[in-house]
Amino acid sequence: MLAKNTDQIKELALKLFEINAFKFGDFKMKVGINSPVYFDLRVIVSYPDVMQTVSDLLVAHIKELQLNAKHVCGVPYTALPLATIVSVQQSTPMLVRRKEAKAYGTKKLIEGIYQAGDTCLIVEDVVTSGSSVLDTVRDLQSEGIVVTDAIVVVDREQGGAGNIAKHGVRMHSLFTLSFLLNTLHEAGRVEKATVDAVAKYIAAVQINSDGSFIGGGDKRNPSEANEFSRTKLSYESRANLAKSSIAKRLFNLMATKQTNLCLAADLTKSDEILAIADKCGPYICLLKTHVDIVEDFSESFVSNLQALATRHNFLIMEDRKFVDIGNTVSLQYSKGVYKISNWADLVTAHTLPGRSIVQGLKAALDGDDAVKERGVFLLAEMSSSGNLIDDKYKENSNKIATEGSNVDFVAGIVCQSANCFSFPGLLQLTPGIKIDESVDKLGQQYQSPENAVKERGADIGVVGRGILQATNVEQAAINYRDRLWAAYTDRIAK
Numbered sequence: 001m002l003a004k005n006t007d008q009i010k011e012l013a014l015k016l017f018e019i020n021a022f023k024f025g026d027f028k029m030k031v032g033i034n035s036p037v038y039f040d041l042r043v044i045v046s047y048p049d050v051m052q053t054v055s056d057l058l059v060a061h062i063k064e065l066q067l068n069a070k071h072v073c074g075v076p077y078t079a080l081p082l083a084t085i086v087s088v089q090q091s092t093p094m095l096v097r098r099k100e101a102k103a104y105g106t107k108k109l110i111e112g113i114y115q116a117g118d119t120c121l122i123v124e125d126v127v128t129s130g131s132s133v134l135d136t137v138r139d140l141q142s143e144g145i146v147v148t149d150a151i152v153v154v155d156r157e158q159g160g161a162g163n164i165a166k167h168g169v170r171m172h173s174l175f176t177l178s179f180l181l182n183t184l185h186e187a188g189r190v191e192k193a194t195v196d197a198v199a200k201y202i203a204a205v206q207i208n209s210d211g212s213f214i215g216g217g218d219k220r221n222p223s224e225a226n227e228f229s230r231t232k233l234s235y236e237s238r239a240n241l242a243k244s245s246i247a248k249r250l251f252n253l254m255a256t257k258q259t260n261l262c263l264a265a266d267l268t269k270s271d272e273i274l275a276i277a278d279k280c281g282p283y284i285c286l287l288k289t290h291v292d293i294v295e296d297f298s299e300s301f302v303s304n305l306q307a308l309a310t311r312h313n314f315l316i317m318e319d320r321k322f323v324d325i326g327n328t329v330s331l332q333y334s335k336g337v338y339k340i341s342n343w344a345d346l347v348t349a350h351t352l353p354g355r356s357i358v359q360g361l362k363a364a365l366d367g368d369d370a371v372k373e374r375g376v377f378l379l380a381e382m383s384s385s386g387n388l389i390d391d392k393y394k395e396n397s398n399k400i401a402t403e404g405s406n407v408d409f410v411a412g413i414v415c416q417s418a419n420c421f422s423f424p425g426l427l428q429l430t431p432g433i434k435i436d437e438s439v440d441k442l443g444q445q446y447q448s449p450e451n452a453v454k455e456r457g458a459d460i461g462v463v464g465r466g467i468l469q470a471t472n473v474e475q476a477a478i479n480y481r482d483r484l485w486a487a488y489t490d491r492i493a494k
């Protein structure tokens with residue numbers, strides 16, 4: 001890294017974290033190992049300002065290092081747009097490497113005009129073992145092109161630079177993983193413990209270009225290599241990793257109040273809801289409503305509920321399960337009889353309409369400060385038997401939740417299984433909890449608090465009729481609070 005651009009590079013590092021191009025979690029890497037950190041620079045194409053900064057820095061770096069090759073070539077695919085901008089900015093002709101040779105026509109692997117003996121600079125986004133850079137080097141060399149240097153945005157410091165050097169190619173990076181972590185720490189975005197844990201992982205997991213481990217052994221065991229598995233981290237440390245302000249607030253509230261119980265207040269009279277909120281308020285982190293079942297809804301009902309939320313320190317979630325085009329959802333959230341955005345800290349939404357559902361909800365709020373006060377939980381799974389959700393739907397819901405433009409507003413995911421998502425800054429809300437595991441007559445399936453938290457990854461357990469139908473609702477809330485909380489403390493202690 002060159003000292004001249006340090007401030008700009010630091011700013012870029014913070015921006016990459018902000019747009020979720022860099023994240024903490026438990027990620028499966030190309031080489032088959034789990035990693036606590038992941039770079040997804042594919043997202044930067046959606047941020048022209050970030051593209052501009054990255055390519056400006058690459059060009060400045062190339063000039064300073066005097067890497068005067070005749071061509072530039074991006075490693076497919078993420079680095080292709082970066083290589084294109086570098087090529088245009090420097091007026092250096094580009095070469096394009098195909099991943100597979102064409103089955104027809106020229107059958108070329110390298111597109112562009114070149115001659116044997118020409119030099120070429122490689123552009124890459126992220127280097128782990130260096131194998132992708134080396135694949136590109138090999139194909140260029142097979143055409144007689146000379147490669148002596150590669151410029152990359154991020155060096156994960158896991159052996160890539162050394163592996164590439166063994167093939168006679170010098171690797172230069174805009175920044176390293178350690179630099180990025182220290183920058184995030186200096187800016188107060190991550191704790192020192194996080195920096196140390198990742199440093200430990202990097203030191204332990206050094207990779208050869210064929211995917212084997214430098215020094216031998218098998219580091220694929222996540223408990224040895226990765227301390228960032230979402231279900232192993234405390235709510236306090238996950239608060240630091242959360243990108244949504246309300247998720248941070250909820251994690252901290254749960255940790256200080258020592259409760260991960262959400263009460264589903266599915267009652268039809270406002271007085272009944274207020275009475276149960278008052279009785280159970282001291283034991284819950286969240287109170288969930290279905291406001292459209294309340295027969296005597298009024299503005300005073302919501303203001304009284306908000307007063308109870310302040311008195312007992314819980315948040316309010318309207319389980320509206322929005323599912324429509326962005327414009328309609330925006331109106332449903334903020335207008336009509338209920339004006340949900342005025343009083344519900346959190347809402348729920350299906351991902352069926354696609355990413356526009358999140359944008360629609362955000363559009364109803366008045367600016368960035370209002371967005372910070374609110375959040376959404378996206379439904380990726382349901383507890384009802386025979387529901388139509390499949391693995392692809394789950395995976396795509398997770399993608400929507402972690403996309404850069406959504407991360408400030410998506411606080412969590414409603415789901416039933418621990419493998420639904422890995423980003424530790426999101427909360428898993430799991431409904432369908434009852435001490436006597438059973439089913440109801442209309443398709444609801446229940447599991448015990450212990451199973452929900454320890455086996456299925458629930459961070460917050462939702463209990464409705466298990467409390468509402470108890471003879472002593474306050475005592476029932478205490479029982480569920482105690483069992484859910486004990487299951488969580490057991491989970492992180494193991």
Ligand SMILES: O=c1ccn([C@@H]2O[C@H](COP(=O)(O)O)[C@@H](O)[C@H]2O)c(=O)[nH]1
Binds near residue numbers: 264
């Ligand atoms: O998959 C889902 C999503 C939401 N819910 C809601 O949770 C409560 C559960 O109430 P119980 O009385 O404990 O069954 C209810 O408000 C549902 O709308 C869910 O059950 N499953």
